[in-house]
Amino acid sequence: MTARRRDPRAERTARIVQTEPRRRLVLDPDAIAASSGGRPRRDPRARRADATLQTAPRLRLDWTGKGTGAAVSMSAPGRGQRAAPAAPPLRVIENPACLIFAALDRPDGALSAHDRQLLAAARLLADAVDGAVVAVAPDGADDWGALGADRVIPLPAAWAAEYAPERRAAALVAAIARWSPLHVLFPESPEGGDLARRVAAACGERLFAGVESLSASRVARRAGGGATELSCAPSRFLSIAADAVAPLGAVRHEARRLDPPETSPDAPKLREARRLPVDPDGVGLGEADFILSAGNGVTDWVVFADLGRALGATRAGSRVVCDAGHLPRDRQVGASGTVVSARCYLAFGIAGAPQHLQGVGGVERVVAVNTDLHAAMIKRADLAIIADAQAVMPALLRLAGEGGHG
């Protein structure tokens, strides 16, 4: 994007090979290309071309210098080549001053966003005192080094899926006794918070629970029914609230594995844990995982109800539907209803008014069935079907009844 400004005088001096008896210059231009000095020269056209993300439907420019691959390929060769983001250098902490434990949740065997934030919090505390971050978690295929862990204490992988809070706590207590970390961090999630309290109680120490703001010298949390803020120097046991710390950027650490400590296999007191089937319509709309939603395009309410039951989805609707009394008011999705955070939202006959789309902003996957190709809901959808809802619903119901073998 920037070309060298030419300096003819310097170029000329660089070409001189002989001054006696008379001056001689090299004529090969390649020999001098490298040596021409001078200030870098800006080429505004090339810069603009590099920053162009899209030209239709309207021009968009990105001056941050982090343009997309497409933009790079557009630029003239040899100019404006951006270096690919280099992998961060490996950081090895050989002799840490102390250890910071991060007891990760890994719910259902995958690292959650909260777990990443926890590692960032541990990193923050560790970097202030030249310590090392130790991830303590059920084993898995995660790249612990890229997540910011200097050491890993792997617990049995099976513990991620089963409910074994007592064994997890015993393993952590043993690890704490063996390595005596300076801080032990937990996520303040249902499972992580439980574990934190078990471990803190077993170690006979207090837990500073649900840290909302964290720095190396001070932690603060909400107390007194939400009215007061308690703050103190970071105590030994901390649990970190969700979204209190930003996750780490690109880092690379060593992630050396430590041997998990031996624990005596006590018979667990909580036994025979199993998930119970739940009535999807009994679940609050805000916490539902899978929502079947109806709009003004749905007229067959019997099939709609059957479909909800067959798919195990929580039923909901747009405002028009709730106004008409087809669904209770607490089942309304949208700005004046409930903002939902389901993983999957299956919408039949919903136009996708802005007030409705606000309610589905946090949804991961949207499937929309609508007769109108130009409905806003179709634009929002990951899978859009232009068809009559009254025809698709019974077909889907039949398919669900057969378990997918139709």
Place this chain on the structure above:
Amino acid sequence: MVDVAILVSVGRHPASGQARRAPSDARALELAFGLPPGRRDALHAGDPTNPALRDYLGMGLERLTVLAMAEGRDPTDALAARLRGLSPGIILTGNQAEGGEDSGMLPYVVAQALGLAIVPDVVAIALDAEGRTAEVVQALARGQRRALRVELPFVATVHPAAPAARPSAFGPARRGRIEVVPVDAPPDAFLTACAARPWRDRPKRLSVGAAGGGTGGALERLRAATEAKAGQGRVLVEPSPDEAARAIWDYLQEQGMQPR
């Protein structure tokens, strides 16, 4: 028949700041009323003159024992000692107090002191015929439930999703007895070491374009704020109903929403 002890604390109304019964403790008491009748001991450690304690009596409790101690004392030792004497089959508590330190540690410390199992986030308890073990239902995230079996005695913390507490009635609240037991409690050194000030909401941390979020910058934030989130739009135009149903079904399976 099972002896139950309920630990109740004083809550704080989020808007007015008025002392009130703590909602999750009231639910714990409600759960205790649902268990087969045995001895029921409600315990509070703190100020016996607090009017909010009468709210618990108004739910139909005849007697509430208050371990009288000054503000800012650590109630755990006194409560554990008292519970050791009562040796109930089930100890019910709220899962987090409202108005105190609110760390939710107290049930765990009590369970540790008495050497009992602890079950968090309980919404229902069913005893077996001999009253030796109990089947307990826990509330999980996203409205899910988990059942497990635990031997008596145990400590259970009650989740806010447990059945709602009955309202407090004026007559029983007046008639109920508050039994005061003065106890010695050590000052809470951990809490006095903390600085307290009124809570002020902080700006919410943005997940897009935040430092360290990988991709970043103002452009990303602007985009997130101004553009409606667009799906990666696979569109099927006018398929037959069966084709459409098959496409939806396959997609749901792909997303793990339906059993394969």
